[in-house]
Amino acid sequence: MSKKTKTILFVAIGLLIAGIALYPVISRNLFAGKDTNESSPGASRTNTAGSRRTLTVNAEVIKHSSLQDYFRTKGLLIPDEEVDLSFETSGKITNIYLQEGRFVKRGTLLAKINDKPLQAELEKLKAQLPLAQDRVNRQKLLLEKDAVSKESFESVNTELEKLYADISLVKARIEQTELRAPFDGLIGLRQVSEGAYVSPSSIVTRLTKISPLKIEFSVNESQANSIRPGMNLKFTVGDDLINVYNAEIYAVESRLDQQTLTLKARALYPNTNNEMRPGHSANVEVQLDDFKNSLIAPSIAVLAEMGRDIVYIYRDGAAWQTEIRKGIRNQSHVQILQGVDYGDTLITTGVMQLRDGMSVKIADLKTN
Numbered sequence: 001m002s003k004k005t006k007t008i009l010f011v012a013i014g015l016l017i018a019g020i021a022l023y024p025v026i027s028r029n030l031f032a033g034k035d036t037n038e039s040s041p042g043a044s045r046t047n048t049a050g051s052r053r054t055l056t057v058n059a060e061v062i063k064h065s066s067l068q069d070y071f072r073t074k075g076l077l078i079p080d081e082e083v084d085l086s087f088e089t090s091g092k093i094t095n096i097y098l099q100e101g102r103f104v105k106r107g108t109l110l111a112k113i114n115d116k117p118l119q120a121e122l123e124k125l126k127a128q129l130p131l132a133q134d135r136v137n138r139q140k141l142l143l144e145k146d147a148v149s150k151e152s153f154e155s156v157n158t159e160l161e162k163l164y165a166d167i168s169l170v171k172a173r174i175e176q177t178e179l180r181a182p183f184d185g186l187i188g189l190r191q192v193s194e195g196a197y198v199s200p201s202s203i204v205t206r207l208t209k210i211s212p213l214k215i216e217f218s219v220n221e222s223q224a225n226s227i228r229p230g231m232n233l234k235f236t237v238g239d240d241l242i243n244v245y246n247a248e249i250y251a252v253e254s255r256l257d258q259q260t261l262t263l264k265a266r267a268l269y270p271n272t273n274n275e276m277r278p279g280h281s282a283n284v285e286v287q288l289d290d291f292k293n294s295l296i297a298p299s300i301a302v303l304a305e306m307g308r309d310i311v312y313i314y315r316d317g318a319a320w321q322t323e324i325r326k327g328i329r330n331q332s333h334v335q336i337l338q339g340v341d342y343g344d345t346l347i348t349t350g351v352m353q354l355r356d357g358m359s360v361k362i363a364d365l366k367t368n
Contacts, residue, residue, distance in 0.1 A: 060366035075217030075282040081209035088176040185209040218262035314345040
């Protein structure tokens with residue numbers, strides 16, 4: 001055996017002997033520490049106190065109340081009537097009378113194209129009237145004396161009627177050279193100038209009727225049967241949430257949109273002062289129903305848990321979990337159809353910290 005091997009062997013034997021000697025001391029310390037921790041009265045009191053802690057909450061007594069079912073959506077303000085104005089015939093514009101952005105009455109002359117050839121033709125036809133009328137009168141006198149046949153009289157009479165018809169036709173063509181407002185409204189920006197040659201496809205300007213205004217909106221499939229003409233709605237315009245306006249639904253589309261499964265409806269707002277313009281967005285609110293004598297609860301008191309809706313009822317100094325069935329809801333409250341009774345005390349704050357049977361103390365009880 002080498003000297004190095006002997007040295008390692010002696011060291012190992014020494015460590016083994018030392019370990020055997022110290023084992024009883026180490027064992028006592030380990031077991032003593034464990035027994036001390038397990039039997040510590042302080043730990044027991046802490047756990048007990050933790051399980052019995054009392055949570056301070058607010059609550060309210062459940063009573064019957066009224067709850068309105070509202071439907072809210074986005075809408076659009078559209079004009080009552082709107083049309084792009086153009087001439088019925090072709091020609092060169094000789095006069096433009098319209099003023100952009102101004103209100104005009106129905107029938108107001110807005111623009112005119114060259115009608116001189118038609119006016120000349122009208123004068124020519126009118127010049128033939130006296131002679132044609134005189135022929136009819138002479139033939140009528142002769143017919144009364146049996147000096148001419150009835151056919152001769154009818155021939156000259158037909159010529160007179162044809163002349164009148166030609167005059168009416170020319171007058172109608174002259175009317176086509178005039179662009180008039182088909183209804184009361186606001187004139188838009190004009191797209192042509194005097195001297196321009198236009199055709200029926202040329203847009204001169206746009207006329208918009210803004211009194212009344214229409215509010216167009218869509219409702220979901222579930223509310224389709226609840227929307228009907230005659231219902232009132234409230235709306236605000238754009239970002240202005242302070243000024244609230246009232247309108248009345250006057251028409252509902254005959255069928256749902258196949259792609260969106262929504263039903264389009266329209267309401268009328270008088271807009272008598274022309275304070276609003278078409279194109280604005282509208283925040284629409286429609287009251288679908290009013291439920292009287294309903295049991296309601298603040299929305300913050302209702303929790304969704306594992307597919308259930310639960311609330312906590314205060315009884316005998318503790319919070320008790322109760323499963324409910326909800327009805328309609330608005331921004332702040334929800335209708336409770338089943339699970340609570342009139343007069344129950346509903347916990348409204350701290351519900352996320354509550355557990356079934358947990359000790360609670362009510363700081364503020366609402367009874368109204």
